[in-house]
Amino acid sequence: MQGFCLSTCSSRSMSISIKKMTTRSNRVQKNLAVLNKRAKGGCSCMCMLLSMVGMVALVVIIWLLVKYL
DSSP, X not given: OHXXXXXXXXXXXXXXXXXXXXXXXXXXXXXXXXXXXXXXXXXXXXXHHHHHHHHHHHHHHHXXXXXXX
């Protein structure tokens, strides 16, 4: 009897976990769709990539300045 309860409980928790992941996935897809629409209107994908590279470069420069000064 305990084995049945254990499998039922784990099945329920797995079902709840899957529902939560589906909800999160749907939310992320909606956010990405909004971001994609904004990107098409203004900045291109290459522009976003260059801005990310620039931010990483700034962080590295600041880290080097803090470390060596």
